[in-house]
Amino acid sequence: MDTYGLGVMNAARAPSKPCAIKPLKLSPALGGALAFLGLNRALPLLHGSQGCTAFALVLAVRHFREAIPLQTTAMSEINAILGGTDNLEQAIDTIFKRAAPAVIGICSTALTETRDDDIAGDLKLIRGRHPEWGDLAVVYAKTPDFLGSLEQGWAAAVEAIVEALVPPLAGPRRSGSVNVLAGSHLTPGDVEALREMIEAFGLTPIILPDLSGSLDGHVPDDHVPTTLGGTDAEAIARMGQSVLTLAVGEQMRDAAAALERKCGVPFQVFGRLTGLAACDRFVAKLMAISGATAPEWVRRQRSRLVDAMLDSHASVSNRQVAVAGEPDMIRAVAGFLGDLGVHTAVAVTPTVAPDLAAVVGGRLIVGDLDDLETALGEAEAGDVDLIIANSHGEEIARSCGVPLYRAGFPIFDRLGAGHRVTVGYEGSRELLFALANLFIEYGHHQRAAGLAPSANPIGGAREHAPASSH
Amino acid sequence: MANRKSAALFDEPGCTTNRAKSDTQRKIGCSARSLAPGAAAGGCAFDGAKIALQPIADAAHLVHGPIACEGNSWDSRHALSSGPQLFRTGMTTDLSELDIIHGGEKKLYRAIKAIVERFRPPAVFVYVTCVPALTGDDVETVCAVASEDFATPVIPVDAPGFVGSKSLGNKLAGKVLLERVIGTREPATVTACDINLIGEYNVAGELWQVKPLLDRLGIRILAAITGDGRYADVASAHRARVNMVVCSQAMVALARGMEERFGIPFFEGSFYGIGNTSDALRRLADHLVRAGAPADLADRTEALIAGEEQRTNDVLARYRLQLTGKRVLLYTGGVKSWSVVSALHELGMTVVGTSVRKSTAEDQDRIRDLLGEEAMLVGQVPAKEMYRRLRAGEADILMSGGRTQFVALKTKTPWLDINQERDDAYAGYDGIASLARRLHGTLTSPVWAEVRRPAPWTLTGLAS
Numbered sequence: 001m002d003t004y005g006l007g008v009m010n011a012a013r014a015p016s017k018p019c020a021i022k023p024l025k026l027s028p029a030l031g032g033a034l035a036f037l038g039l040n041r042a043l044p045l046l047h048g049s050q051g052c053t054a055f056a057l058v059l060a061v062r063h064f065r066e067a068i069p070l071q072t073t074a075m076s077e078i079n080a081i082l083g084g085t086d087n088l089e090q091a092i093d094t095i096f097k098r099a100a101p102a103v104i105g106i107c108s109t110a111l112t113e114t115r116d117d118d119i120a121g122d123l124k125l126i127r128g129r130h131p132e133w134g135d136l137a138v139v140y141a142k143t144p145d146f147l148g149s150l151e152q153g154w155a156a157a158v159e160a161i162v163e164a165l166v167p168p169l170a171g172p173r174r175s176g177s178v179n180v181l182a183g184s185h186l187t188p189g190d191v192e193a194l195r196e197m198i199e200a201f202g203l204t205p206i207i208l209p210d211l212s213g214s215l216d217g218h219v220p221d222d223h224v225p226t227t228l229g230g231t232d233a234e235a236i237a238r239m240g241q242s243v244l245t246l247a248v249g250e251q252m253r254d255a256a257a258a259l260e261r262k263c264g265v266p267f268q269v270f271g272r273l274t275g276l277a278a279c280d281r282f283v284a285k286l287m288a289i290s291g292a293t294a295p296e297w298v299r300r301q302r303s304r305l306v307d308a309m310l311d312s313h314a315s316v317s318n319r320q321v322a323v324a325g326e327p328d329m330i331r332a333v334a335g336f337l338g339d340l341g342v343h344t345a346v347a348v349t350p351t352v353a354p355d356l357a358a359v360v361g362g363r364l365i366v367g368d369l370d371d372l373e374t375a376l377g378e379a380e381a382g383d384v385d386l387i388i389a390n391s392h393g394e395e396i397a398r399s400c401g402v403p404l405y406r407a408g409f410p411i412f413d414r415l416g417a418g419h420r421v422t423v424g425y426e427g428s429r430e431l432l433f434a435l436a437n438l439f440i441e442y443g444h445h446q447r448a449a450g451l452a453p454s455a456n457p458i459g460g461a462r463e464h465a466p467a468s469s470h
Numbered sequence: 471m472a473n474r475k476s477a478a479l480f481d482e483p484g485c486t487t488n489r490a491k492s493d494t495q496r497k498i499g500c501s502a503r504s505l506a507p508g509a510a511a512g513g514c515a516f517d518g519a520k521i522a523l524q525p526i527a528d529a530a531h532l533v534h535g536p537i538a539c540e541g542n543s544w545d546s547r548h549a550l551s552s553g554p555q556l557f558r559t560g561m562t563t564d565l566s567e568l569d570i571i572h573g574g575e576k577k578l579y580r581a582i583k584a585i586v587e588r589f590r591p592p593a594v595f596v597y598v599t600c601v602p603a604l605t606g607d608d609v610e611t612v613c614a615v616a617s618e619d620f621a622t623p624v625i626p627v628d629a630p631g632f633v634g635s636k637s638l639g640n641k642l643a644g645k646v647l648l649e650r651v652i653g654t655r656e657p658a659t660v661t662a663c664d665i666n667l668i669g670e671y672n673v674a675g676e677l678w679q680v681k682p683l684l685d686r687l688g689i690r691i692l693a694a695i696t697g698d699g700r701y702a703d704v705a706s707a708h709r710a711r712v713n714m715v716v717c718s719q720a721m722v723a724l725a726r727g728m729e730e731r732f733g734i735p736f737f738e739g740s741f742y743g744i745g746n747t748s749d750a751l752r753r754l755a756d757h758l759v760r761a762g763a764p765a766d767l768a769d770r771t772e773a774l775i776a777g778e779e780q781r782t783n784d785v786l787a788r789y790r791l792q793l794t795g796k797r798v799l800l801y802t803g804g805v806k807s808w809s810v811v812s813a814l815h816e817l818g819m820t821v822v823g824t825s826v827r828k829s830t831a832e833d834q835d836r837i838r839d840l841l842g843e844e845a846m847l848v849g850q851v852p853a854k855e856m857y858r859r860l861r862a863g864e865a866d867i868l869m870s871g872g873r874t875q876f877v878a879l880k881t882k883t884p885w886l887d888i889n890q891e892r893d894d895a896y897a898g899y900d901g902i903a904s905l906a907r908r909l910h911g912t913l914t915s916p917v918w919a920e921v922r923r924p925a926p927w928t929l930t931g932l933a934s
Contacts (some may be wrong), residue, residue, distance in 0.1 A: 019532065019581035020541070020564040027538030048538075049600050050505055051514025051631035055542040057873065062546075062891075067853060067876040074505035077632045080604050087507040094508030098852075110536035111600045111632065114570055145536035145601075146567045219880055223857035370559075392545065395558075412546075 021370035022392060024324055025350035026409065028143040029107040030056040031153025031184055033070055036105025036139070038182070038209020039161070040230040043069050043101040045091055047084060047119065048109030050074045062412035064215045069226050071095055075111060084112050088119070089126045096133055099225035102233050103137040103165075105157060113144035137233055139164040149350040150409060151251045151326045154184035158208060159255040162262070165233055170240025170263045177242040178289060179265065180207040181256055183249025185328040185408070188216040189421040194248070194273070197282075197424055200298055201290040206235045206242060215418055240265060244289055246282075248273055248423075249328040250355070272328075273423040274431060275336035276305055301425035308429040309340065312436040317341035319439050323360075324372045324389040325408035327353035333388055333407060335359050336428060337435070345384050346375045369396060376400050386438055403438045505635070511850070511873075514631030516599055517543070518639020522721070523595055523627065523646070525671045526699040527551035530591040533562040534578050534609060535599030536570075539631070548891055549671045551698050552678070556589055565601060574607050582616040582624055592701040593623040593651075603630035623701075625650050637720045644724030647695065647704065652728065655705035657692060662763040664692040665754055666710040668725050668736070669718025672697025676897035680741050683778070683898060687771055689754060695724070708732040712757035714739050714750060717809055719833070735761075741897040742806070743813030744782055748775045782899040786817060789906040792914055794818030799865035801825045801851065801874055802888050808836040810869070810888065813896070815840065817906050822865050823848050853877045867913060882921050884912045 033044035033056055046053045053072035060068045073087040092104055108119055119140055127138065141160040143153040158181060178198065182191055191212035198205040213229025220228050239245075240263030247256040247269040256267035268285060272278050279302070283294055294302075320343045323330050327349050334344040338359065345362040348371050357364050365371045369389065373396045376384055387397045390408040397404035411417035421427035513521075516539060524531050524547065533540035544560025551557060563581050565574050582594055594616075598609050613624040629642040657664075665684075670677055677697040684691060693699065693707035713725045713736035725736035735757060739750035755763075755771040797820050800810060807824045814821055823846035826834050837847060851859075856874060859865065860881040868878040871889030878885040886908060887894075896905040 018563065018577050018584055020537070020562050021559060021585075023537065023541040023544060023560050023562060023564065025537045025541050025564065027536075027542050029538060030542055045508070049514050049631035050510045050512065050635075051517050052538055054511075054513040054517060055538065058546065058891075059542050061873055061876070065876065067873075067880070071508050072510050073507045074510040075600075075632055076505065076634075077603070077630070080600065080632050090506075091508030094506065098509065109538060110565070110570070111604065114601050114604055144567075145538045146565055146570060149537070219882070223854045223861075223877070223880070225852075225854055 017367070017371075020368045022368050022373070022396075023350075024149075024348060024368045024372075024390075024392075026059075026150040027052070027056065027109070027145045028148050028150065028153025028156065029109045029145065030059065031150035031155075032107035032141045032143040032157035033105070033153075034060065034150070034184060034211075035141075035154045035157035035161070035209045036103070036107070037068065037070075037214055037227055038211045038230045039103050039105065039227060039236075040213065040232045041102035041224075041226045041228075042105055042214075042230060043071060043095055043099055043103070043226045044105040044107060045071045045073065045095065046107050046109055047073045047088060047091075048075055048111045049080075052109045052111070059410050059412075063410040064217070064418050065415070066215055066217060066418075069099070073112075080111055080115070083115065083117060085117075085122045085126070088122060089129070092126065092133075092138060093130065096130075096136055101136070101226040103139060105161075106138065106140045107143045107153065107157065108141070109143070110145035113142065113146075137165060149326060151184050151249075151328060152351065155251045155254060158252065159258050161208065161236065162239070162255050162259050165236045166239045166259060166262060167237060168240070168262050170238070172241065173243055174204075174238070174241045175243060176202065176290070177204050177206065177238065179239045179242045179245040179256075179259065179267075180205050181245060181247045181252035181259075181267075182207055182209060182211075183247075183251045183328045185249055185251075185326060185332060186211075186423065187418050187420055188212040188214075189419045190423045190427065192216065193421050193424045193427055197298065198246075198286060200295050201286040201292045203286065203290050206239050207231060208236060208239070211418070217418060239263070244268065246270060246285070250331065250353070251328050272332040272335050274332040274428050275339045276302070276309065276425070276428065277339065278335070279305075279423075279425050279428060298425070301429075305425040305429045305432075308432050312432055313340070315436045315440050315443070316432075319343070319385045319443075320345045320362075320383055321386045321388055321435075322346040322348075322372060322376060322384045322402075324348040324369060324387070324393060326350065327356055329408045330356060331359055332422065333431075336431065340432070342435075345379060346372065348372045348375070369393060372396060373399070376402075385442060386435065403442050405435060405438055513636035513639075515629040515633045515635065515639035515642060516597060516631040518636035518641075518720070519597060519627050519629035519643040519646075520639070521547060521549075521636070521671065522640045522643035522669075523696060524557050525549040525551070525696040526593075526595070526701055526704060527557045528554040528592055529701045530556060530559075530561060530585045530589055530594045531597065532578075532581060532585060532594055533560075533597045533599060534565075534574065534581075534602050534607070535562065535597075536565045536601055537562065539597075539599045540564075546891065547671075548674050548893065549697060550675050550678075551672075553698075553700075556591055559589075561585060570601060570605060573605065574602050575609075575612050578602075578607065578609065578612050579616055582612070583620065586616075586620040586622050591622070593625060595625050595627055595646075597627045598630050600630045600632045603628075603632070623651075623654070640718070640720035641723055644721050644727075648724055648727040648731070651701075651705050653705070653708040653732065655702055657703075657706040657709050660692075660709045661690055662711065662761070663687075663689045663758050663767070664710045665689055665758070666693045666695055666707045666713045666728075666734075667691060667697070668695045668713050668715045669721035670694055670697045670716040670741075674892055674895040676741065676895040676901060679895050679898040679901045680747075683747075683751065683774065684754075686774055687751070687755065687767065689758065689767075695721075708734070710734055711761040711763070712736065712754060714754060716741065717806060740809035741901065742809040743902055744779055744816050744899060745812055746809055747898050747902075748779060751775060778899045782903060785903045786906050789910040790818050792910055793906065795820060796866045796909075796913055797822045797864075799823045799859070799868045800888070801848070801856070801868060801870035806888065808833055808840060811837060811840050813902055813905060816902065817909065819909075822846060825849065825851065857881055867909065882918060884915070884918060886912055 036044035050072045073091040141157040188211040210231045214227040245267035347360040422431040540562035613626040616624040692710045693703040740746040860883040867884040869888045
């Protein structure tokens with residue numbers, strides 16, 4: 001359970017740097033809330049001051065460009081000192097009356113965890129006082145700001161959902177039913193692509209959380225104060241009957257293990273689903289579970305990815321990138337790029353993830369975007385051809401004269417963050433083309449600049465040769 | 471501790487609303503809504519303090535707290551600087567569990583040291599957030615020691631989120647400026663035409679739409695508090711002849727404090743719309759002349775106003791035809807609830823409703839003056855109700871902040887951003903022209919008809 005134990009966490013930042021500058025880390029409560037947004041008719045509730053919710057809300061709205069249901073227990077200074085049980089009770093009751101959600105997902109914050117309140121115990125007492133809440137599901141995820149980043153919060157919420165909503169005695173196995181635990185690095189578009197892939201083998205996936213139903217940017221017929229799509233609580237209750245859990249992202253390992261412990265559903269973790277070999281492993285697994293062979297469109301997509309790798313190899317090989325983001329995003333992108341001969345010269349991640357060293361060939365830094373900037377400043381010119389980071393990387397990329405490929409969270413200065421697909425054969429191909437095109441565009445200028453003669457111009461009529469193609 | 475301080479803040483003689491209250495009401499404070507668990511919206515006091523102080527562009531802004539406060543919010547406000555960009559660099563002590571257990575004071579000291587050594591800022595603002603306020607970090611003392619050790623003003627901003635709303639944070643920030651910054655330096659030169667603009671944060675560059683007008687009149691902005699601000703300018707703001715409080719009820723306390731302490735008169739005004747802008751320029755000139763500026767300033771101001779109004783009206787004429795009679799639902803806060811109304815009237819638009827959730831009684835009186843008694847003053851509108859109104863076609867366009875944006879868009883109703891995060895500047899004469907252009911562009915876009923097209927499967931009689 002203590003994956004993100006204190007010893008590891010505090011090794012995170014070198015003692016020479018007592019503060020984060022241009023933070024890469026986000027609050028775990030935000031991650032938890034995003035996970036709860038993948039449940040149908042849900043309303044996440046941050047247990048903290050109203051600012052905790054306001055900041056998380058603004059960021060999520062700017063990233064997804066959707067109205068985001070998210071509430072607060074609005075802790076005041078007095079509540080913070082005396083305890084927040086009353087606020088919690090009042091908040092749940094108000095939400096129950098106003099929005100009638102199926103699930104309220106509570107994420108704690110540093111404010112409420114600093115007192116070390118027994119929130120789970122309080123919830124039991126509160127629940128006992130409100131028989132009228134009926135079958136309203138109330139799930140509590142422990143997501144204090146001082147433990148980890150967005151991924152940890154997401155993982156804690158998914159594990160809490162498994163613990164709270166999957167009954168231990170699930171009933172008989174349902175052949176063909178598979179669970180998918182989807183990590184926070186997957187977009188609504190990614191989740192949709194995974195579903196199509198799995199269904200292509202005649203399997204019925206239960207995807208948790210499922211942002212493709214709630215944050216996929218559709219226009220509903222009426223206003224709903226809760227999420228309008230996502231995993232149904234009834235489907236979650238059946239997860240114990242599935243034949244296998246496919247955990248997508250290392251961050252989903254603990255939740256998958258919890259489900260196995262609880263209901264005996266075995267699991268397999270896919271560190272990434274971006275790249276040919278990674279997709280092949282996934283498809284092989286789907287074939288094994290279903291006993292079916294891959295349908296024609298899957299074969300065709302694989303062939304297209306292979307073709308894309310052939311077409312782009314000259315443009316990408318020996319290129320170097322810098323990546324900053326949460327560990328599973330780095331695993332997917334740096335891992336895939338490694339397959340293609342692209343070297344990850346620098347990777348920055350907000351929390352410790354020891355296995356990342358194997359994925360990242362170059363320097364692995366636990367830190368912030370300022371550390372990325374410093375590392376790039378120390379690198380030789382031309383050492384890094386591309387930066388892959390969230391929208392906050394824009395300034396750094398500009399000052400380094402290197403293009404930015406936006407990935408991770410938040411992406412607030414581009415449209416369509418939720419729709420980009422980078423998993424599966426097709427998603428891998430799209431990512432490859434996007435990156436290769438940036439290499440081509442930037443590399444063209446760079447090479448031209450390097451080659452143009454700055455002295456001894458060609459021809460007798462010219463006084464000065466252009467210093468570059470610009 | 472923060473509680474006692476905020477109680478004093480709620481006793482504001484410069485605020486008409488406050489004067490009208492009974493003692494008990496006054497103690498409750500001036501946030502119109504109490505924070506209801508499960509039904510609250512809006513930012514916290516820390517957010518408000520940051521909004522008010524962060525535009526001081528050359529200062530370092532260090533957030534003492536766990537990651538959420540700064541990690542989730544840095545560089546998200548669109549206050550612009552014409553020079554230093556240090557203010558946009560997110561900095562936080564990013565408190566870990568051990569820091570919280572052992573106290574974050576040493577880490578804070580080391581963080582200040584690292585920041586001063588690396589960036590050499592003229593000052594460091596240290597924002598106290600909920601957790602260190604709860605655990606009792608003595609930020610005041612750390613800042614005092616650090617100021618001494620590093621020969622740099624290190625200014626604690628005691629506005630943790632849980633003491634109240636964004637507006638309270640604004641006020642606390644004003645108090646910090648008054649008590650710790652303004653009057654600590656002297657300007658290199660003073661002129662008879664020095665003014666301060668208080669509460670103008672240069673969102674999307676609005677200050678830069680006003681400054682050229684003042685330049686032409688020879689009026690110098692001694693300090694913009696705090697848009698495109700510089701620490702030394704704000705620190706020497708006490709030598710101005712007049713303060714204009716721009717669209718900010720929350721900053722009136724600062725202006726009143728400066729009047730009390732430094733004898734600087736103040737007035738409240740707005741640069742939204744032709745009439746408001748002209749009025750503000752007139753009042754600035756009037757105050758300056760009374761304080762000893764050359765008497766011809768008033769005439770030159772009138773000449774400038776006449777020319778600008780003519781020029782602007784010519785520009786607006788291009789858009790008026792299509793804007794006239796269009797119904798706007800204005801969902802914003804405070805002063806903007808009336809100042810933007812008059813700007814919209816100048817465009818010939820009809821304001822069918824304006825929100826008064828953060829407005830004072832005085833603001834509401836002004837709205838009634840502008841819109842008459844039938845004016846629809848709306849309080850906090852739940853998203854569901856907003857959706858219903860727009861769906862029912864009660865307005866042709868919603869002007870609001872980013873968070874209600876998607877409620878409007880899902881009803882396929884035009885929407886325009888009027889708050890913090892917007893990219894367009896709407897101040898002064900050029901600003902109203904930009905606003906007209908944006909409204910015109912949005913309202914006349916063919917996309918609204920396009921997206922309302924019925925889907926083929928909803929049409930009958932086509933199948934064959």
